[in-house]
Amino acid sequence: MERLDRRSFIKLSGGVITTAMGGMAGILASGRAPAHAQVTTLHWLRWNDFVPASDQLLRKEITAECEKALGVKLNVETINANDIQARVTSAIQSGSGPDIVCVLNNWAQLYGESLVDVSDIADEIGKAQGGFYETSRAVANDGKKWIALPWSIVGLQIAYRKSWFAEIGYTDGKFPQTWQEYRDAGKKLKAKNRPIGQTLGHTFGDAPAFAYPYLWSWGGKEVEADGKTVVLNSPATVESVKFMVAFWKDAHDEGGLAWDDTNNNRAFLSGTCCATLNGASIYIEALRKPESYMTETGAHLKDDILHAPLPQGQGGQFSYHVPFSNMLMSYSKNRDLGKKFLRWIHSREVFDKWFVSQKGFSVGPTTEWEKHKLWNDDPIMLPYKQAARTGRFAGYEGPSTRKAAEVVTKYIIIDMYAKAVQGIPAEEAVKWAHNELVKIYTA
Amino acid sequence: MALAYVQTAAPAVRRAFVSRLLEDERWLALALFLPTVVILGLFIAYPFVEGVLLAVTDAKVGVPGHFVGLNNFEKLWNDSIFRTAVWNTFWYTGVTTVFKLALGLWLALLLNRHFKGKAITRAFVLLPFIIPTVLSTFAWKWMFDPTFSVINWTLYRLGLIHGRINWLSDPDLAMISVIIVNIWRGVPFYAISLLAGLQTINPELQEAAAIDGARPWQRFWHVTWPLLLPVTMVVVLFSVIQTFADFQLVYVLTGGGPANATHLFATYAYQVGIGAGLLSEGAAISLAMFPVLLIVVVIQLLYIRRVETH
Numbered sequence: 001m002e003r004l005d006r007r008s009f010i011k012l013s014g015g016v017i018t019t020a021m022g023g024m025a026g027i028l029a030s031g032r033a034p035a036h037a038q039v040t041t042l043h044w045l046r047w048n049d050f051v052p053a054s055d056q057l058l059r060k061e062i063t064a065e066c067e068k069a070l071g072v073k074l075n076v077e078t079i080n081a082n083d084i085q086a087r088v089t090s091a092i093q094s095g096s097g098p099d100i101v102c103v104l105n106n107w108a109q110l111y112g113e114s115l116v117d118v119s120d121i122a123d124e125i126g127k128a129q130g131g132f133y134e135t136s137r138a139v140a141n142d143g144k145k146w147i148a149l150p151w152s153i154v155g156l157q158i159a160y161r162k163s164w165f166a167e168i169g170y171t172d173g174k175f176p177q178t179w180q181e182y183r184d185a186g187k188k189l190k191a192k193n194r195p196i197g198q199t200l201g202h203t204f205g206d207a208p209a210f211a212y213p214y215l216w217s218w219g220g221k222e223v224e225a226d227g228k229t230v231v232l233n234s235p236a237t238v239e240s241v242k243f244m245v246a247f248w249k250d251a252h253d254e255g256g257l258a259w260d261d262t263n264n265n266r267a268f269l270s271g272t273c274c275a276t277l278n279g280a281s282i283y284i285e286a287l288r289k290p291e292s293y294m295t296e297t298g299a300h301l302k303d304d305i306l307h308a309p310l311p312q313g314q315g316g317q318f319s320y321h322v323p324f325s326n327m328l329m330s331y332s333k334n335r336d337l338g339k340k341f342l343r344w345i346h347s348r349e350v351f352d353k354w355f356v357s358q359k360g361f362s363v364g365p366t367t368e369w370e371k372h373k374l375w376n377d378d379p380i381m382l383p384y385k386q387a388a389r390t391g392r393f394a395g396y397e398g399p400s401t402r403k404a405a406e407v408v409t410k411y412i413i414i415d416m417y418a419k420a421v422q423g424i425p426a427e428e429a430v431k432w433a434h435n436e437l438v439k440i441y442t443a
Numbered sequence: 444m445a446l447a448y449v450q451t452a453a454p455a456v457r458r459a460f461v462s463r464l465l466e467d468e469r470w471l472a473l474a475l476f477l478p479t480v481v482i483l484g485l486f487i488a489y490p491f492v493e494g495v496l497l498a499v500t501d502a503k504v505g506v507p508g509h510f511v512g513l514n515n516f517e518k519l520w521n522d523s524i525f526r527t528a529v530w531n532t533f534w535y536t537g538v539t540t541v542f543k544l545a546l547g548l549w550l551a552l553l554l555n556r557h558f559k560g561k562a563i564t565r566a567f568v569l570l571p572f573i574i575p576t577v578l579s580t581f582a583w584k585w586m587f588d589p590t591f592s593v594i595n596w597t598l599y600r601l602g603l604i605h606g607r608i609n610w611l612s613d614p615d616l617a618m619i620s621v622i623i624v625n626i627w628r629g630v631p632f633y634a635i636s637l638l639a640g641l642q643t644i645n646p647e648l649q650e651a652a653a654i655d656g657a658r659p660w661q662r663f664w665h666v667t668w669p670l671l672l673p674v675t676m677v678v679v680l681f682s683v684i685q686t687f688a689d690f691q692l693v694y695v696l697t698g699g700g701p702a703n704a705t706h707l708f709a710t711y712a713y714q715v716g717i718g719a720g721l722l723s724e725g726a727a728i729s730l731a732m733f734p735v736l737l738i739v740v741v742i743q744l745l746y747i748r749r750v751e752t753h
Contacts, residue, residue: 082698086717092505093722110720114505202698255589257701258611267590409719411700418702422614432523439518 041073042066042334042341044326045098047081050154050265050281054357062345062353070344072337081204082260085110085409091329099332100342104204106139106394108148108325109405115147116328116335118342122146125346130368135391138400140325148325149342150365152358155321155387156209157307159268159282160275163295164194175308179217179243182311186251189274196252197273199259200418202411206261209320210277210310211414212394215240219315222407222437227398230441232416233434236315241417241426248421257418269293269301277310279322280361280384287359307383309390321391323365360384403440412436497726504720515727525728528706531618532732535707536686539625543682544675546626547633552663554634555641565635572631580695583624587611587696614704617697621705624692633678640674641667673750680743684736708732 049055055078063074079087081104088107091097092114108115122140126132136150162173168188176182186196199207215221218240223230248254253273256264264276269285276282286293286302293301310319326346328338344350348368355364356374360381363369367389375385394413395404407413416433420426464470498515502508519525554565571579586593587610598604610620644667652662690709693699699706699714706714708728716725 085720086713089504089717089720089722110503111505200701202700253589255607255609255612257613258589258609258617258697260698263589270590272590406719406721410714415702418700422702422704439521 040071040334040337041075042100042337043075043077043098044100044102045077045079045084045087046102047084047104047324048078050279051284051358051361054354057354057357062350065350066341066344070337070340072341074341088327092331095331097329097331099329099334099338101327101329102151102324103148103327104322104324105208105408106323106400106405107409108140108327109142109400109402110409111327112142112147112402114330116330116332116338117145117147118149118328118339119146121339121343121346122149124343125149126366129348129364129366132366133388133391135321135323135388135393136325136365138393138395139323142401143399148327149346151324151326151346152355152362152365153321153323153388153391154205154279154362155360155384156206156277156279156319157309157383157387158275159278159280159305159307161194161295162304162306163297164189164192164274173306175306176311179214179247179311179313183243183247183251186247186274190251190253194272194274197259197264197267197276198252198256199261199264200248200257200414200421201259202414203260205279205322206259206264206277207411207414208394208408209322211417212320212396213310213318213392214244214313214417215413216318216392216396217310217313217315218243219313221397222395222404222413223398223441225397227395227401227403228441230434230437232437233430237416237430238426240313241420241429244417245420245426257421271296271301280307280359280381283307283380284359284361306380309383309387317390318392319387319390320393321363321388323393324362325365363388403443406440407437410436410440494726494730497723498730500723502723504722508723511723515724516731518724519727519731524703524706524711525731527703528708528711528728529731531705532687532707534618535622535625535689536683538622539629539686540679540683542622542626543629543633544679546630547678548637548675550630550634551637551641554638565638568634569631571628572635576628576691577695579628580624580692583620583627584611584696587620611697612701614701617701617705621693621696624696625686625689628692629682629686632682636678637671637675640671640678643674644670673747676743676747676750680740680747683739683743687736687739688732 046055046058055076058074058076063076066072066074077098084101084103085107087097088101088103088111091101092111122132123146132150133153135153140146140148140150158175160175165175165185166172168185170176170185176185182196189195198210200211201207215237219236220232220234220240222232253267259267264273264278265282265285267273268276268278268282283302283305286300286305290300290302295301295304309317311317326342328335328342332338351364352372355362355369355372360374360378361384363384364372370385375382393400393404394408395401398404412433416429419432420429424432465474497508499510499512500508501511501514550568554561554568558564585591589607589609589612592608592610594610595604595608598608609616611617648666648670649662652666657665688709689707690713693705693707693710694713697705699710703711708731712725712728715728716722
């Protein structure tokens with residue numbers, strides 16, 4: 001063993017202390033933590049997914065991979081979708097909050113001035129993945145630039161009970177093709193205590209996804225193509241409202257006026273409604289817990305569910321699917337990292353994992369995801385595959401601007417129908433909604 | 444040594460100066476008053492002034508906005524939803540206050556009697572007030588659920604109804620539902636506050652009145668009620684302010700629906716300001732509450748002062 005005398009020991013320990021002190025001084029001077037403690041946290045706010053497995057995937061696997069790939073600690077926070085706007089508003093006004101927020105509908109248009117331009121990433125992803133759907137573009141592009149990055153689209157289709165519709169003549173999985181047929185079918189089923197379940201309440205997804213395409217299918221629209229001239233008060237709209245009043249009374253569960261996006265899931269799964277416009281979450285839940293959801297004959301409910309698009313009216317057949325987009329907040333101190341993260345999470349390889357976990361509840365923001373092998377797994381989910389292609393968006397026939405977003409957020413189109421259902425004459429309900437739109441579009 | 448003396452003497456001199464200053468009542472009053480002023484200034488006055496400034500601009504979320512004078516208030520004047528919200532707020536506050544006062548007083552008089560298990564009963568009475576509003580309102584939401592209402596189920600089983608009652612889907616029933624929950628939640632506050640007031644009334648006064656031949660109702664009306672009135676007025680004042688500005692109960696139970704039928708000032712301000720991002724219009728709606736509340740407060744405080752003077 002080598003002998004260590006007193007002088008050498010002092011020299012050596014002095015060196016160690018100097019090194020340590022130098023390091024500490026260096027850290028203090030640079031104002032930065034040493035590399036091993038420099039893991040930046042990126043805060044991503046999202047909704048509580050109707051497919052819980054996807055939230056689990058993001059929190060565990062994707063978070064771990066993100067740290068490995070980008071050196072970023074991902075903090076995925078999920079809240080009720082109806083509360084996201086409150087969080088965004090307070091974050092923007094206080095200049096602090098989540099770095100990235102995943103919003104629904106065309107909400108991003110409300111916050112355009114407070115968002116980072118993500119056109120570079122959007123162009124890249126759009127090009128690489130077959131091009132964005134019109135719905136994705138309408139809600140995340142303000143006409144000049146991409147203010148958010150389209151993440152996904154929750155396809156909306158009518159989930160219906162195959163056996164119950166067969167009992168009234170719609171055998172072999174057939175479904176009413178027109179509103180009149182749907183009303184007649186609903187009337188027969190309501191007489192058997194199996195009404196149609198539909199919300200006309202103040203809720204983010206199912207309510208606008210029903211009211212807007214219903215309006216369009218009668219030939220009604222909010223504004224002209226100039227995006228300024230309000231034309232809601234038209235014979236077509238009035239007719240649509242009149243039909244809705246009778247349709248509601250004849251065929252619907254009248255409690256639907258107070259439903260949120262979860263009520264129809266519960267009603268369908270408990271066998272109290274025959275059909276409801278919804279994402280695929282009802283079917284996915286029935287599939288996930290087959291023993292929990294049974295029909296009155298003791299069969300698995302999952303085997304008695306089919307999907308169909310909304311019926312057509314005199315103006316055509318339309319749909320409104322709920323798009324999601326990621327907004328990178330301009331107050332964020334991690335803007336560059338945020339972009340890096342968005343590029344990574346939207347990349348084909350990473351997004352694929354999340355897409356698969358959705359089991360078809362969400363389609364991709366671009367057309368490429370229609371080709372995914374997931375669609376070969378379950379024919380019941382096939383109607384969702386290309387659903388986003390027929391989607392129009394709020395603000396039609398104009399662009400889906402901030403004003404269109406304001407109309408959605410104030411639930412004006414939904415309330416127009418709800419007011420009439422509550423007993424206000426159709427003409428008055430339409431006039432009220434028209435005036436509200438005029439106030440917004442001329443402000 | 445001299446330096447050390449100077450260093451230790453300086454704080455001592457300062458302390459003596461502060462003590463002398465505080466011996467003067469005016470300075471002492473100021474010192475005692477200051478924390479309250481700071482707290483009120485920070486948490487009441489500052490947001491209020493900010494609200495006023497916001498209401499006279501066209502600010503949107505993320506956009507500072509320009510001065511627009513009273514434009515936002517003019518818009519409200521022509522806003523049918525705002526008019527509904529104003530009517531609802533007055534109706535909601537009026538009806539709930541009457542019921543809360545009547546039921547609270549009745550409960551307080553009962554609880555003021557001696558009976559077995561008095562302490563535990565008083566504790567239970569407070570439960571609705573103790574449970575966080577959002578939590579208890581969610582429970583009520585389930586009870587009023589259009590499909591799974593336990594109230595409907597009970598009424599059906601008892602043979603009192605044959606169809607379903609759509610508690611939250613019908614505009615009138617939705618308002619009644621909201622009122623019921625507010626009364627349920629508010630009665631304990633009245634009961635316990637009035638009970639405290641009842642216990643300050645000397646029992647000898649009741650006994651003297653009884654000896655003089657006063658009946659229970661006369662004893663209540665001529666002895667208890669006049670002595671309880673100042674406390675009652677303060678309780679009503681607090682309750683009116685809270686109810687008028689209520690938010691969470693309606694937000695959770697109906698979200699202002701169906702078709703805006705149950706919006707109050709606060710929930711409509713939230714929908715416009717936070718939902719649609721029109722901060723200035725939202726602030727104007729909130730501010731529209733202020734004159735009403737101010738009048739209520741002034742009238743009640745004047746009344747309380749008159750009662751106390753008499």
